[in-house]
Amino acid sequence: MNILLATSEAVPFAKTGGLADVSGALPIELARLGHQVAVIMPAYRQTQFCGQKIERLGLDFIVPIGSKMVSGHLSRSIMPGSKVPVYLVHQDQYFDRDQLYGSDGKDYIDNCERFVFFSLAVLEAIRLLDLPVDVLHANDWQTGLVPAYLKIVHAGNPRYQKIASVFGVHNMAYQGQFWHWDMLLTGLDWKYFNWHQMEFHGKLNLLKTGLVFADSIVTVSPRYAQEIQASPLGCGLEGVLQYRREVLSGILNGIDETDWNPAKDRHLPAKFDATTVSLGKAACKAALQKELGLPQVAGAPLVSAVGRLDDQKGFDLIAEVIQRWVQTSDVQWVILGTGQPKYHKLFEGLAQRFPDKIAARLEFSNPLAHRIEAGSDIFLMPSRFEPCGLNQMYSLKYGTLPIVRETGGLADTIVGYGSPLAKSAPANGFSFQECSPLALSETLRRACDLFRLNSEQWKKLVDTGMRQDWSWGRSAKKYVDLYLKALTRAGMTKPDNPVHEGAMKVTPPLAV
Ligand code: ADP
Secondary structure: OEEEEEOOOEOOOEOOOHHHHHHHHHHHHHHHOOOEEEEEEEOOHHHHHOOOOOEEEEEEEEEEEOOEEEEEEEEEEEOOOOOOEEEEEEOHHHHOOOOOOEEOOEEOOOHHHHHHHHHHHHHHHHHHOOOOOOEEEEEOHHHOHHHHHHHHHOOOOOOOOOOEEEEEEOOOOOOOEEOHHHHHHHOOOHHHOOOOOOEEOOEEEHHHHHHHHOOEEEEOOHHHHHHOOOOOOOOOOHHHHHHOHHHEEEOOOOEOOOOOOOOOOOOOOOOOOOOOHHHHHHHHHHHHHHHHOOOOOOOOOEEEEEEEEOHHHOHHHHHHHHHHHOOOOOOEEEEEEEEOHHHHHHHHHHHHHOOOOEEEEOOOOHHHHHHHHHHOOEEEEOOOOOOOOOHHHHHHHOOOEEEEEOOHHHHHHOOEOOOHHHHOOOOOEEEEOOOOHHHHHHHHHHHHHHHHHOHHHHHHHHHHHHHOOOEHHHHHHHHHHHHHHHHHHOOOOOOOOHHHOOOOOOOOOOOO
16 A cells, blocks of 8 residues: 655654654554555754755745745655655745744744645645555644545546545644634635534634545544544534544554663663563662652652643642642652643642652653653553553553553553453553542552552563553554555545546535
8 A cells, every 4th residue: 555644743853742753653664564655744943953864856846825826845854764755845934943833832823824835735745756645644733634635626636536535633632723814825615614614613623624524534542532522522523523433443552662662771770571570670760769869768659750741631630649648658759741830830849848759850851751661660640631642551561550540542551450441351550530639549549559568469460561562563553454444435445456446436525
């Protein structure tokens, strides 16, 4: 199959979040399975420092953005350690900026224009590069227009009409909503600006556009695919997702095991696997306590959290539990993260008041994130919602038991000890349902009791998690199945079976 992944970010070229991890890892795995895969993304200022060679192609193009014509050009690189080509779309006025989507906490005011341009450039690049494409996998609001352009503008064009579009949603909370006049930038007829298609409460909504026009929709865990069909996690688009439920599925992200593997991790003071975890983790824990200025007590549970300091991640619950526990228990706490200023202040204050119990590192540090995963006993993820989540899978791999709220990808990866699910699958952590400090506190109490009183059972949970397969290889096979279904749905047979080629049937978008 020929697959083109259109994304606004991909490791190592540019990253703000999980989308970059998916876009960096999935194409390589698909290529390993024998498919022809290419990636296309904008060339940002940070892209030039990615460490990969970038070659100019001398391919210039010009596209209409509203009433003006905007030019760009293409360059080419490859995904590290693979032959997967990465096509970079250059337009310096749009992409040569400090950040990807905004600065000083504010979105760039021309974000709609920037990604209208990028979406048009994706389709131009297919023509200019003469790229064979069976499946065009677009991602998030930044490329929500790509399925619409395929269905509306290129429906009768032989070069594009056989392409099936898949739209990946990584977080429903980010929708790319713009004032209605930005519809003019898209070049699409106003008739599509209606509540069944591109309009949402009077605004242009690019995420909705992708959801409406794609042949298939995929999100990053099966549970999240269910949850977003209802309020509140559908973020207002639950009706569209219910309407399109037949084409909506969820595939868990994988973890990059070349980077996240405690047996080979260059950031760790001691390496370990499932057979040497006891000794290895003890060494990592002692070193982490030392690094963070915490007393080196082996028997005190070391409880950590790493991530964006955001309400989504439940850091308010964590702060509340720490305050309840800190004076009455010997538990040690580690927080690594950046985000909302209120959490910076809160955790900084707590760490200052209780330096023997709490270490707060309010920064972004990948090496420290690795050492925290390896040195902790328990990892907290009490998220309000979590499309997939990666840290709980890293924790499992590093022999650290996660405590999660049963939502999204957390519910799909963690079987809570003592939960009803644990009757049919081996437990690998702890979980709770209610989004409250009390529920988190009670679950933590159970975990700490098990840690202290039943080391055999604890080791069993650790061993189960460490031996599970969370690799991208597993998820990539599911993506292949999804792409094949999308092709069939778009009115075609598999590309290796030419019998029905040309029998393209354009699925009409929702009726106006
Ligand atoms: P999301 O994409 O919603 O932020 P995920 O759990 O899917 O959450 O992925 C976040 C990734 O970013 C993880 O790899 C996590 O370890 C990493 N990360 C987040 N904050 C930090 C930080 N302050 N330092 C190091 N790594 C971080």
